[in-house]
Amino acid sequence: MDFTIPEEIEILRRSLRKFIEKEVLPMEEKADFDPDEGVPQELLKKVRIRSHDLGFWGIDMPEQYGGGGLNTMGTVIMREEVSKYFSSLTQSIFGGPEGPSKILLAGTEAQIQKYLVPVVKGEQSCCFALTEPNAGSDAASIETSAVRDGDEWVINGLKHFITNGPYADYAIVFAVTDREKRARGGITCFIVEKGTPGLSTGKIQRTMGGGDSQCELIFEDCRVPHENVLGEVGMGFIAAMTFLGGGRLNIAAGAVGMTEKLLKASVEYAKQRVQFGKPIATRQAIQWMLADIATELYAARNMVYHTAWRIDQGEMMVKEIAMSKLYATELVNRAADVAVQVHGGMGYMKELPIERVYRGVRALRIVEGTSEIQRFIIARSLLQE
Numbered sequence: 001m002d003f004t005i006p007e008e009i010e011i012l013r014r015s016l017r018k019f020i021e022k023e024v025l026p027m028e029e030k031a032d033f034d035p036d037e038g039v040p041q042e043l044l045k046k047v048r049i050r051s052h053d054l055g056f057w058g059i060d061m062p063e064q065y066g067g068g069g070l071n072t073m074g075t076v077i078m079r080e081e082v083s084k085y086f087s088s089l090t091q092s093i094f095g096g097p098e099g100p101s102k103i104l105l106a107g108t109e110a111q112i113q114k115y116l117v118p119v120v121k122g123e124q125s126c127c128f129a130l131t132e133p134n135a136g137s138d139a140a141s142i143e144t145s146a147v148r149d150g151d152e153w154v155i156n157g158l159k160h161f162i163t164n165g166p167y168a169d170y171a172i173v174f175a176v177t178d179r180e181k182r183a184r185g186g187i188t189c190f191i192v193e194k195g196t197p198g199l200s201t202g203k204i205q206r207t208m209g210g211g212d213s214q215c216e217l218i219f220e221d222c223r224v225p226h227e228n229v230l231g232e233v234g235m236g237f238i239a240a241m242t243f244l245g246g247g248r249l250n251i252a253a254g255a256v257g258m259t260e261k262l263l264k265a266s267v268e269y270a271k272q273r274v275q276f277g278k279p280i281a282t283r284q285a286i287q288w289m290l291a292d293i294a295t296e297l298y299a300a301r302n303m304v305y306h307t308a309w310r311i312d313q314g315e316m317m318v319k320e321i322a323m324s325k326l327y328a329t330e331l332v333n334r335a336a337d338v339a340v341q342v343h344g345g346m347g348y349m350k351e352l353p354i355e356r357v358y359r360g361v362r363a364l365r366i367v368e369g370t371s372e373i374q375r376f377i378i379a380r381s382l383l384q385e
């Protein structure tokens with residue numbers, strides 16, 4: 001196995017850094033907003049469109065739909081790189097659930113042109129609406145229902161914690177169409193446009209990480225045409241699980257990038273902070289914390305890269321994706337904790353970005369399948385082998 005990162009990926013990485021350092025960070029500094037209150041949507045859109053112009057937004061989407069056609073290995077390296085900046089605007093360079101969604105590739109050519117292409121261009125955004133108050137980890141137990149009425153489907157139910165829900169141009173919504181079958185063919189995926197009668201946003205759900213991106217979506221006799229069924233009727237659960245599986249490796253890659261940045265910041269601080277007449281970096285208690293994070297970072301990065309490389313060889317990597325997400329997201333939480341500890345009181349102050357990162361990374365152990373669910377996937381694979 002060749003561990004060399006291809007030259008074209010290195011070139012891409014350099015141009016990504018240039019974009020961030022020359023354009024995105026200065027824009028963020030100039031705008032001077034409080035990320036805990038929410039990042040201004042117009043700024044996020046500006047970064048998104050510029051990112052598309054430079055070929056970053058939609059980088060892993062098929063070229064025929066305006067994407068960059070980048071493979072998994074290249075994609076994880078880009079996701080890792082972008083996470084090394086403790087910035088709120090860089091989230092709009094590649095995007096999360098609001099961005100180009102591979103789930104839409106299951107749609108008809110007309111759906112792809114109408115819904116996917118504008119998102120790949122950065123002109124529109126979407127959201128992924130699966131979770132409900134009574135159905136989180138156990139997604140197959142969703143209660144939102146869709147009943148066919150002639151050429152339409154009537155959707156009723158409540159989704160919550162939906163990222164970009166307040167701003168999305170359309171939602172990718174999962175609803176029960178056959179109560180008996182559920183995960184085995186009874187859940188269907190629908191595209192529901194903003195402004196469709198019967199769809200409204202409920203309360204904004206403020207988070208520990210700050211911002212105003214999560215909200216409830218309420219469906220009250222919301223009618224969508226049959227042509228807005230995404231994929232086949234009854235195949236929505238499989239589509240949702242496939243989508244989440246793909247996103248998990250990107251989350252792991254982002255966690256690796258953040259861990260590297262947290263470690264670097266901690267090493268730098270430990271070298272220059274003097275107490276009892278010596279830099280704290282000379283103390284074994286500090287060194288061991290840093291050494292442990294560095295060791296685990298090495299392991300996590302290799303897990304992510306190797307998994308990505310094997311996906312590009314055409315292998316199914318369900319277990320390894322779960323392992324990578326579990327390990328890297330747990331690690332970045334430990335790294336953030338160590339960073340606060342090494343920085344002492346300064347690590348806890350809002351003057352430095354460390355405390356915000358500490359709060360933000362906590363979500364990574366929950367979103368797109370909690371750590372416990374990753375362990376469940378790993379164990380299930382072991383028992384089936």
Ligand SMILES: Cc1cc2nc3c(=O)[nH]c(=O)nc-3n(C[C@H](O)[C@H](O)[C@H](O)COP(=O)(O)OP(=O)(O)OC[C@H]3O[C@@H](n4cnc5c(N)ncnc54)[C@H](O)[C@@H]3O)c2cc1C
Pocket residue numbers: 097127128129130131135136137138160161162163164207214363366367368369370371372373376
């Ligand atoms: C910031 C943020 C953004 C989000 N964005 C979206 C979004 O855009 N779209 C969307 O659809 N959802 C979104 N979610 C929801 C997210 O996917 C769920 O929160 C997650 O799947 C967990 O579900 P839950 O919160 O209902 O927790 P629960 O499922 O109730 O879990 C509670 C605890 O029980 C544990 N647990 C559950 N089942 C088991 C089991 N069988 N064995 C052992 N332990 C178990 C869990 O691991 C967890 O520790 C978001 C959540 C957050 C925090």
